[in-house]
Amino acid sequence: MEKEIASGRPNFFGEIGCWEERTAVHEAASQGQTLQLQQLIQNGASVNTMTVDSITPLHEACIQGQTQCARLLLDAGAQVDVRTVHGSTPLCNACAAGSPECAKLLLEHGATANPTLTALTATPLHEACIRGNADCARLVIAEGAHLEAFDIYFGTPLHAACIKQHVDCAKVLLNAGAKVNAARFHETALHIAAKEENKDLIEMLVEFGGDMYARDNFGRKPIDYTKPGSPPALCLEFYECNPLSLQQLSRVVFRRALGGKTHEEVVSRLNVSQRTISYIFYH
CATH class of the missing domain: 1.25.40.20 (Ankyrin repeat-containing domain)
Structure with a gap:
């Protein structure tokens, strides 16, 4: 009964994406699988899908320094300044990961260098x-x-x-x-x-x-x-x-x-x- 109630709840969060566990898009972005990611996007997969802690595929790509995957996601409409539940933006992740390539790409797509500080990030x-x-x-x-x-x-x-x-x-x-x-x-x-x-x-x-x-x-x-x-x-x-x-x-x-x-x-x-x-x- 609880499962039926849970599945009946709306899972969309504004217009950014939906609360899901890690998707195939997250996995491909994290592992640098550009061909698989491109195919998923072409087949209509959402590039702004979120996990329960609001991590998007773009976050995953930047955490791992996967520049080509980040580019594919941004070109497909990924939100450049979306924040995790802890307040981290993809640019925060790129800088933490030590990926100047990802950081430069994000900045070229309008990422803010000064996101609002939170208590957690x-x-x-x-x-x-x-x-x-x-x-x-x-x-x-x-x-x-x-x-x-x-x-x-x-x-x-x-x-x-x-x-x-x-x-x-x-x-x-x-x-x-x-x-x-x-x-x-x-x-x-x-x-x-x-x-x-x-x-x-x-x-x-x-x-x-x-x-x-x-x-x-x-x-x-x-x-x-x-x-x-x-x-x-x-x-x-x-x-x-x-x-x-x-x-x-x-x-x-x-x-x-x-x-x-x-x-x-x-x-x-x-x-x-x-x-x-x-x-x-x-x-």
């Missing part, structure tokens, strides 16, 4: 930085991804990159104009780098203007989270005892004056030498 830029996918980070930044978007768990994308110790992603963010001293409940990226005992991150953050004297909710400076005598501690001690040079300070002030416009393509238009440009971007 982060932005595509956060996802790229959490997973250490610098190429995906560059792509969404070029499309206007918010550098200071705040996730309730990770904080800003820079915080996320530092928590996961992805130096390349942190560098991409800083070169794009991310605020080096942005606080996550009074905790800066430099506090995080010190906690993770990552000397490379510490050096880069300080060179980009990271405040060695910033205090968190416990009144602690970054150096307070290092082990006495350890390389990170010695690094911070050196910077505390030896202020940045005039050259280094000039770089910090210059970048600060540019604000969020410190993209290399912008600075490259200035009438300065390539050596100066490389110095500005910590190459």
